[in-house]
Amino acid sequence: MSRKLYYEDPYLTTFTATVTERGVEAGGTPYVVLDQTAFYPVGGGQPCDLGQIDSIEVIDVEEVDGRILHRLAAPLAGGEIVQAELDWQRRSDLMQQHTGQHILSAAFEDLFAAETVGFHLGRETTTIDLTVSELTQEMVERAEALANRIIFENRPVEAKFVTAEELAAMPLRKQPTVTENVRIVSVRDFDYSPCGGTHFAQTGEIGPIKVLSWSKYKGNTRVEIVAGWRALQAMTEQQLVLKNLSRQLTSSFTDLPGNVERLLQEKKELDKQLQEIKDKMLLVEAQEALQNAIPQGELSIVVLPLEQRTIPELQKLGQHITSLAPNSIALLAASGEKTQLVFARGANVPIKMNELLKETLPVIEGKGGGNPDVAQGGGQSALPTAEVLRHALSLLSNKLTTV
Template identity: 80%
Template sequence: MSRKLYYEDAYLKSFTAAVVEHGVEENGTPYVVLDQTAFYPVGGGQPCDLGTINGVAVVDVEEVDDRILHRLAAPLPDGNVISAELDWSRRRDLMQQHTGQHILSAAFEDLFAAETVGFHLGREVTTIDLTVAELTQEMVEQAEAVANRIIFENRPIEARFVTAEELAAMPLRKPPTVTENVRIVSVQDFDYSPCGGTHFAHTGEVGPIKVLSWSKYKGNTRLELVCGWRTLQAMTDKQLILKNLSRQLTSSEADLPSNVERLLQEKKELDKQLQESKDKLLTTEAQEALQHAIVQDTLKIVALTLDGRTIPELQKLGQHITAQEPNAIALLVTSGDKTQLVFARGAQVPVKMNELLKETLPLIEGKGGGNPDTAQGGGSANVATADVLQHALELLQAKLTLV
């Protein structure tokens, strides 16, 4: 087994080592195993470290069968001794997020008996899953306050392997998942947790903690949070958003919520007026279409090709046509990336529209459905819409002769 330097010194940025194994995986990725390493392998919710070995990029680190594989962007030059550099900016960020998660999780458990049952350290945010069904803004602010107080007090953090006797005497926040080589990360007089990740020596190095959002997740609550430099970046991003909104709305930041609410209400009213106008236009369009309808016995057939219309728009037009004339049939076809059809009938029409659509769709290799009154579908645009419409019209007229 390789000597795990990241457990001995979490601040180690560079090291030398001997290559004890090298090879290429089945997917063609070269790798090396070293006699000692400061690269933390992926595990326990924490991503792996990255960096370089002899100038070659380390793209992944994973412990497999007690061997720590350093996967590389290219094979290493010949030689048994290597010099390695960690991407310290990445390591520091991961340590801030992971240590901060410990502190915030302990705060939630102390205040609300909410246990952490899930943890994921992502590129932008960290998530923790808490055993609490409902979480309020007040609860979040209380937990944040406790966590940040612990950080500002700059309490010592210790990470070490403990004996069974020591473990039995510790007030652990959660039981260890292993029975041997148990490593405990403790925040002085606040939290004791089994963990194999990398952590700082003092809480002050974590930087500020901020919960960004939370939502229900599988009976629990999932929190999104940031720590340290991520917190500062998140606050900068949000401040820029507020600044831009204030400028666009000529509003102070404090008045933004009320002004946005006013704009949303105005939009709601405008949407209502717009829909009323559209309905009036559809009524007029339906009236004009009926004036040019094909008359067959006592029925009126409106057969139209309409470019740039959506299925919902065709459905509404069909509804307007058949509402105005109970003896009307609407055959409406539109084209775009694919040909789309809507067939509708009035209350006095005997032909079922879903059956007519089913017989029309094979022409365009289409799919659709509906009921006897209204049916819709779509398919390939390889056939001209005029030809599709003519085909449907002929099928309809044949059916009418049989009624």
């Protein structure tokens, strides 16, 4: 087994090692196994370290069957002795998130008996799943404040393998999942947790921790957090958003919520007015369409190709046409990314629109449905809408001859 330097010194960034195994995986990715390594392999919710071995990029590190595989961007040339260097910025960031997560999890458990049952350290944020059905803003602020107080007190953090006797004497936040080689990460007088990840020696190195959001997740609550430089970056991004909004609305930060609420209410009223105007325009459009309807016996058939209309708009137009003229049939089609169809009939029309639509849809390789009074569907836009409607009109004419 490789000597795990990342446990001995999490600050180690360069080291010399001997290659004990070389190989190429089934997918063609070359790898090496070293007699000792400072590269932390993926596991326990923490991503792996990256860096270089003899100037070859390390793209992934994973422990497989007791061997730590260093997957490489290219085959490793040269002798058995290699020089390796970690990406310290990545390692430092991961330690900020992971150690910060330990402290925030402990704060939630200490204050609200909310246990952490899930943890994922992502590229941008970290999530923890808490055994609490609901969190309030006040609860989050209290946990944040306690976690940041522990961080700014710069308490010692110790990570070590312990004996069964030492383990029994510790006030563990959670029980270990293994019975041998148990490693405990402790924040003095605050948190004691089994963990195989890399951590700082002092809490002050974590930097501030901030909860970004929380939501219900599988009966628990998922909390999204950032720590250290990620927290500062997140606050900078949010500050820029607020600054831009403040400038656009000519409003101070403190007045933004009220002004945004006012604008949303105004938009709601304008949307309502706009919908009323659209309905009136559709009614006028329906009246004009009926003037150009095709007479067929006692029926009037409106054939109307349109552009960039939604199904709801076509349905509303069809409703207006058939309400104004109970003896009418509306064959409506709108072009766009898809060809949209709506067929509607008045109260005095015997032809079933869902059957007519079903027979028309194959020409556009479409799908749809409806009922005898109104049917709708969509399909490919390769065929001009006027041609689709001509086909539908032909089908309708055949049906009318058999009625």
